[in-house]
Amino acid sequence: MDRKTLSIMGRKIEDRTILSRNDGVAAFPTITTLCESPTRAGILWAGTDDGNLKVTRDGETWKSVVENIPGVPKGTYVSRVLASAFDPATAYVAFDGHRSDDFNIYLFKTTDFGESWKAIAKGIQKNQGTLHIIREHPRNRDLLFAGGEFGLYCSFDRGEDWQELKNNLPRVPVDDIAIHPRENDLIVATHGRSVWILDSIYSLEQMNAKTADSALQAFDVRPATMWRMARTRDFESHDLFIGPNPPHGAIIDFWTKAKPDLKDVKISILDPAGKAIASIKPSTLEAGVNRVSWNMRVDRLAPPTPQEEAAAARLAAAGGEPPVTGGPLVDPGDYTVEISVASNKVSKKFRVEEDPRITWFSSADRAKRRDAINQLADMTKQAAGLRKTFTAADSSLTSLQNSWKRPDAPKVPDNIQQMAESLKKTLDDMRPLFSGRNFFEPPSPEERKAELSKPEPEFVLPPLMQRVSALIQALETFAAAPSESQLQQIALAKTAITDAGRNIDKLRDEVARFNDAMNAAKVPFVSVP
Incomplete structure (x- = not known):
């Protein structure tokens, strides 16, 4: 289609009489989502705001595949298309029909370059807004995330079943999702509530039916880095603002099938020689995934005085960096977390690393x-x-x-x-x-x-x-x-x-x-x- 031949407000306009022929380009059909296959060069997927979905396998010849998708009204906005990082023939696509007063959930999957599509929206309530984004975990092809007008969803079986992922995330539109390939953090961009981060999602990455059926299971622990952060509170006092940060040290996630009794729970940190050097005492635990953290310090050698506890409470209430608790910091090396709940015991090895900027310390x-x-x-x-x-x-x-x-x-x-x-x-x-x-x-x-x-x-x-x-x-x-x-x-x-x-x-x-x-x-x- 030649844009220069189109009429503007019902009139044909000659170039010599118009200042800007391309005014109103935002209302003209455009590509809204484009994705290149991470597994094979030349495979591209493109979706448009007027309901077109096309794929090319050589980067030159395009084929429309939207006709193969069942149940989607013609012209529905393509909100996101995602090429799988594990299979060149697999892709996911989401449609957004709210502009036509259609609030159904349209989410599909293909495994044959778009020749056939399967609806994969089971578990996401219909007429609950629309989906804006779908994302695949870079290491676990079964783990998918989807963001919509009313929150965040996850699937552990490639979209066969979905469930809402809440925790403390407010019910808010989720416009984009990223998964940090090194930190394994889930990063969610919302409309109106800024960016939210779920740190270290190894528990989600490694969740499966076998884990869900076990009484106790520990997940991989991300390497804990001994970051050396500058303290500016002494200079800025109450003017200092620091948003919530991930726990300082090792983030430890584990699964319990039933809600454990705290008196039956023992969490210990073992040094490279296998000696217990620290203990973690959670204040509450629930059935499902639980999270505790270790601040990379041995247990305190002397109990804190009431005055020290009061000072720690004041620092915690002020926000920012947490008060120092526990004994001295450990040295970088390999450590083990050992978790016991009643008669069940599991353990996981992890590494404590020096701040990567420290290169001179022999x-x-x-x-x-x-x-x-x-x-x-x-x-x-x-x-x-x-x-x-x-x-x-x-x-x-x-x-x-x-x-x-x-x-x-x-x-x-x-x-x-x-x-x-x-x-x-x-x-x-x-x-x-x-x-x-x-x-x-x-x-x-x-x-x-x-x-x-x-x-x-x-x-x-x-x-x-x-x-x-x-x-x-x-x-x-x-x-x-x-x-x-x-x-x-x-x-x-x-x-x-x-x-x-x-x-x-x-x-x-x-x-x-x-x-x-x-x-x-x-x-x-x-x-x-």
Whole structure:
């Protein structure tokens, strides 16, 4: 058809009297979808907005195949045609009839270059809008995805049956779908709700009838990368906005046929030597596919304090990067997740990889850093034990002295009260070693008055646990062997913990004398672990 011979608004227009003959080209029949076969050169499929569907096997000669498709009204818009990545003769096509007030689902498949077509819309509700896109998984020919006016659908049997894929995806038009070939992420482009990503869809890729019939099944785990991300929150504060990101670390998916009881579930991470180094405790599990993640850290060597838990909650509520929980980071290597549910047990190997931008970190330097971190990890356990002893003595003495202030409390001998004050002073002198100021709570009027009365602020070292944690974090966030300064700081922290241990021993002796005196006066005594 020669466009220049067509009339415009019922009139033949000569070139010398028109400024733009091709105005209104959007209303002229055009190709709406074009797909080249990934398996054989020369095979192309094309669909148009006026209902034509053609195929060429040599890139030159085209053949119309739309007449072979049953049940589609003539002229229906071809929304998408997809050539299979596994078979040159296989293709899928979707039609969109809403422009003609037709909201039926038109989805078809051919295995003979379009000579015959089969409807494959079972499971997608009719008259629920139209389909815009169909996509085939690049490694599993049985796994298909389709996007329509009312959501996202998936099929595990090449389109024989479909089911809606929801999770937290809102009911929204899905205009396009992509599957990342390396990350195996499902990427969905919506109309009005931006782009949604379902990370690591190995569970969907590997789902089949055998898996669905098994009591417990683990899916492949995508390699976990130790990305090194810059922190800008300290500079931007509340101006920083970060959208939801995939879980940091290894994403672990597994199937349970029945809803498991959490007390029967055990998920462990094993190092390359097969030693259990971390455990994962999900808060909830359901029948079907469940997802947990491991942050590439060994289990925490000391339980968090209430103050640390509160700080972690504040960071989590602020959004962005999650707070650091657990013990030190592991080194890159091969690891195993072991999942037990009641009497069933499965495992999967996976790899932890270094940030690909880190190319200079030698094995020798990594071993030196690991040795330093291991030393600090042992010091963490020692410092935590000392802090536990100090906290127990401090809280017991405080409770005891408060009980003496009650109106109905019996009279306590003066020498016992003097010994209690002496013990309180000993504890106060040791307090900076085990607890720091909570900067999220304002100081009391007495504390503020004492601070203002000093000519200049006192320099106080951070508590032992904070010193050790800061050293571990400094080593983990820099890809190099420990510096001379860091080694010196490790030695100083070790000495400080040794000295603190001696002070705790003296504290035990003082508490023992105090308890002996209270026993003699028949006053309840303070217990120290």
